[in-house]
Amino acid sequence: AKRKMEEQQDLGLPMMASQKDKSQARKAVSALQFYALVVAHISALLSAILVYTYCAKKDESGSSGYLGGFNWKEKTFNWHPFLTAVGSIFCGTEGILAFRTWWFGKPVNKAIHASFLTLAVGLMTVGIIAVFLSHNSIEHSAGGAYVANLCTIHSWLGLATYTLFCFQWLTGVFAFVAPTPMALKTTWMPLHIIIGTTSYIGAAMAVATGFAELTSWMGIGYPVDDKPALDPAEYYDDIGEGFRVALWCAFFTFLAVVSTIVAVNDSVRITEEKNKLDLDEGEAYR
Secondary structure, eight states, X not given: OHHHHHHHHHTTOOOOTTTSOTTOOSOOOOHHHHHHHHHHHHHHHHHHHHHHHHHHSOOSSSSSOOOOOOOSSTTGGGHHHHHHHIIIIIIXXXXXHHHHHOOSOHHHHHHHHHHHHHHHHHHHHHHHHHHHHHHXXXXXXXXXXXXXXXXXXXXXXXXXXXXXXXXHHHHHIIIIISOOOHHHHHHHHHHHHHHHHHHHHHHHHHHHHHHHHHHHHTTOOOOOOSSOOOOGGGGGGGSOXXXXXXXXXXXXXXXXXXXXXXXXXXXXXXXXXXXHHHHHXXXXXX
16 A cells, blocks of 8 residues: 555645645656756846846946846836746745755745745735836826836736736635635645746746836947848847846746746656656566
């Protein structure tokens, strides 16, 4: 019976509650999932560092593309990309990966998961407030004028993602933190995973479109005079430093999200285990 339980656990097959090892420190990961975990953590951290650099560094040349720092007056807007990106991507990634990364056991890992996602919602909320203040208050406007609201794909995608994040957080607290029946927890878990994954991917899309919109509005590009720009790498250094930082931030955001999805996808581990069993059986047959 013990051997059967171990085989079920190795292949990711469902087990009865009485069979589960309550002392399991973290969810099992395959070799590929482990490498994806490492890449996801590093990429999420780099994206947070880069978005801070992009928003905080002053534009000394006037064309580098940096946003120029933070305050709650004419630079209120700069809080928006920083807080929403760090909240949704860095905190979102760390929250999602808590059960796969840490060896503290389920109760502590659950607390880490909930804490990071609570922080994510909080940071995103302040970031959303910042952009609406910068658009609708002369005191907080960079250009001293009002700006149109919700008129781009980025703005609607970001608002939809934020709404989904908040819904996910509220239902998660109700289903898994509040004293609810086990039947409800079991029923809601698949939806919790689906909604969480959807909002996380939506956050990556919102961040990417936000960088595209902002850098385009600020004039990202390079001069093309005597020949076609068939090799963009040749002109890389002609792009402002701040713009390059923004592009790398978008890249590491994408890498963090893809790696995270691989890291938490149990079908990856099950496939690797089954392939290993097939190979072992083939060697034994020989």
